[in-house]
Amino acid sequence: MSALTVLPDWIGTLEAFVELANDTLPHILPFDKTGRAKDEVNARLVRHYTTQGLLDEPLKSGREARYTRRHLLQLLVLRRLMHEGHGATPLQKILRGRDDDALEALLLGTATLDVQPGNPALEYLQNLRATPPPSALLGIVPRPTPQAPLFESPPDAKPERPERYVRFFVQPGLELHVGPDFQLPKTRTERDRLADALLAALDTLRRTKP
């Protein structure tokens, strides 16, 4: 059961909303060595997302805005997908067009996006995941969810690190193991570096092979 399930009817002020979101974000974003503060959100940013159409309009209680569990789901999914390299604009329709269950499924990793991620590496992996395993892919051990289980630990506890490696078939004779700490390259430069590193590693293997 997730922490969000524990809050079926949560509703609060913008301040409480921001605080709850910042408490929860470290549990849903991929691990970062620095735990950067820039992953946090603030009141102005929440309003910015609202004006951009990325979040539903808040409810009104007098002159105060009231945010609900749905807003929280939208924000968490938004931040997570942005963290993964998705642009805010294409996410606008995605987030607003989904009900709470669909949003939570996205957050928990039991559903995937059908949008172009704008990141060739992500696109490749998404296509790979969507491809039915032909006989050549039988070695793959699919990860149950794209991310670690979410919200299972209390807010003040350090999230548990999934230690599993995911194995991807690349081509006959070549399998890629992806660890939980691996960050997909976001830029062309990073992709080039990754490709260079992979080729260098393969070259080393070729030279050391008898």
Place this chain on the structure above:
DNA sequence: GACTAGATAGTACAACTTGA
């Protein structure tokens, strides 16, 4: 490699709105 232009995310600030 250096430079430039464009796109995007996030922030600052002033004006506006609203309830007490």
Place this chain on the structure above:
DNA sequence: TCAAGTTGTACTATCTAGTC
């Protein structure tokens, strides 16, 4: 009327792609 909250707009920072 005033204070608190919201909104609109402009700005900065950063990144990327294209060109030379």
